[in-house]
Amino acid sequence: MNSIITHSPALLIAIPLFAAFITPLLSRIHRRARDGFVLIVLAATELLALLLAQDIYANGIRKYVFGATLPSLTHPGTMSIPVRIIFEIDGLSIFMVLISLTIAFVATVYSSSFFKKEDGLDRYYTLLLLVTVGMVGMELTGDLFNFFVFLEITSIASCALIAFWVDRGESLEAAFKYIVISSIGALFVLMAIGFLYGQYDALNIAALANSIQFTFIDKVALVLLLAALTMKAGIAPMHMWLPDAYGEAPPSVTIAVVAATQASLYGVLRVCFTLYGKGLRLNMAAVGWTLVGLGLLTIFIGVTMALVQRSLTRTIAFAAVGEIGYMVIGAGTALAAGAQNFATVALKGGVFHIFNDVLDIGLLFLVAGAIIYATKERDLNNLGGLAKRMKYTTVFFLIGLLAVAGMPPLNGFASKILIYESTYQLNPIISIIAILSSILLLAIFVKIFYSLFLGPELPHLRDVKEVPKGMLVAMAILATLIIIFGLFPGYVLQTIVDPAVAALSNPTNYINAILGGA
């Protein structure tokens, strides 16, 4: 048992990666066997992540050095800097890993009944597992270059998934936009890594964070890193790929891409709070205010654009853009506030909102997918009166919309209230805009709810049936999590969010875990 936990950082990557390449072989034997195999693998990985999480909450940061004679040997021999690829897992990493694996599991459950006739499904599962590997890798790694590699794995695999419906021009267009944005973003990241490596001769995040001097070149690198990662996280003004990609991909892919976007957001947090964390109290207020401004812009654009959409998936996609803004505001407020008390509250809200957003937006996308599956329609004007035919889906949509709009007692409220509370202390206007946008979001979704599910039954939707069990189970998992998180926010905050926030606010722990010292 102990050795499993010791090796679990590597296994979290290795098992899905191994499974990714077994799936094409298995699908030659039998379809069902492949679907079941992927499910079992992801469930096992999730279990492993839970074990690791428990260990981390009890014993603090865990590290894993690949290829060394001991998993914890960061400085072999007389080396003064850490060599080899090191995975370093603190509260934030494991928090994000839990999100990613949960979403990957739900996506697999959903796709096992969403796709029936499509061919190329063996590659679909390979790519889905690769996206999972990429996200988890990004979140576990303690090495900047390794982060870049996993970033690219995530974006290549998710781009191929977005283009899964190759017969739809829209999907291809969205995928092309996505790959252009993400490859340029990734090259920016690589450039920034070059800048940092050229100055400090290190690629390890902890070693870099320890020696960072805030020279001009460091600031250029910071701007490049933030520009690229915010671009990949779908923060305005570079959000335009996101609604396309979210809106046009198959829904099970969309939620995986949502989780991948959050992994980029994790990159933003890691860069701001850990890599440049030493100057957190000194130089980062400007960065914080920039993030707050970008976040407000993101919320504004997301919500206003969601108003005018006619396609169901695109409306949800723009709502997703808006939701990302809340997390960025949380993180930005924490940076701008510096040492003041509400910084932690803001960070708590922002980090907690990552999980909530993935759940809420994920649920809405799955419901949208269910509606597309049942009716073959995407246009809001051609849909209506579905409540009688699709009872469960209606309930799930209701839960999702209330959660997204931040209505108590659901999870969206729990995190948004923390964000409102802390931003109000930074500047009341921020909090007012955030609250108003949330109300607007509620209005939009109530309207959609009405036009989708209530009202008269449309003649061409007479023979619509409820979707198959697999999809319902996937939606039920997310809905249950939403309700649990909403009912016991205190417990959730204490167990998983607080360690993540503590990890962000104390970069010295992260550094010392690798470099030793006090």
Add this chain to the structure above:
Amino acid sequence: MIYNIPYIAVIILIMVGLYAVVFKRNIIKMVMGITIIESGVNLFLVTLGYRAGGVAPIFTNLPEERQIPGQLVLPIPQALTLTSIVIGVAVLALMLALAIQIYRQYKTLDVTKIRRLKE
């Protein structure tokens, strides 16, 4: 001064690539732009790894009078470049495959005409 020429080339390559991505209307040219940016970044990494008087870190080719590891160049930037090239191949293949499929659907490679997704 002569050591700075590669860096100038890096800047030029990245600018040319960005120009192609932003202003060119043909998808294939955009793909080329991205590959040019990538070459620029790769050149940057390789240039960073250059040390005057260093020896290439090939174990079997070490000149007799040199010592290990004093004058061996650390091969990390080269490893980074190589990884980046491998990733670049994958991205390039994916983009070209997308371009082919887009051409089939839209019968054009002009990005201004490929606009079924508005807003």
Add this chain to the structure above:
Amino acid sequence: MDETSKIIKTVSSVMFPFVTIYGLYVILHGHLTPGGGFQGGAIVASGCALLVVAFGSDAIAKRVKESQLSLLESIGALGFISLAFVGIATTFFYNSLAGTKFLFGRIPPYGSNPGYLSSGGLLPLMNLAVGTKVIAGLFAIVLILAIATRKKGGRSK
């Protein structure tokens, strides 16, 4: 595409074995000289691309099925990850073969030497696995793109 001339076909057929041998050499000597799985694999795959250009994608597609290539690719990837698992008793990716008396286990002496192929532990095996994957993957990419862009007909991806 119009038929290529006899010269192209003959030269490509003659070149192909040499290119392949050179690529395999780069793969196998990856732990001694610059090169390795990806580089060697790319060389072999470029030899295959030469054949695709010379004989046309249809003629090649009759001989090599894409499903075979993807099978080979999966095997390469699985081989690589399995080799990484070999050292899991110590750490993932631990080079447990190095320093043993077994195949590839020899520790080469310091200083310049002609290079001992039987050294490097798991690295040559990993290079072989990566090489397999890259050959299959790049060949499949070239073949599929060639089939997709030929003038008439065209099977979807």
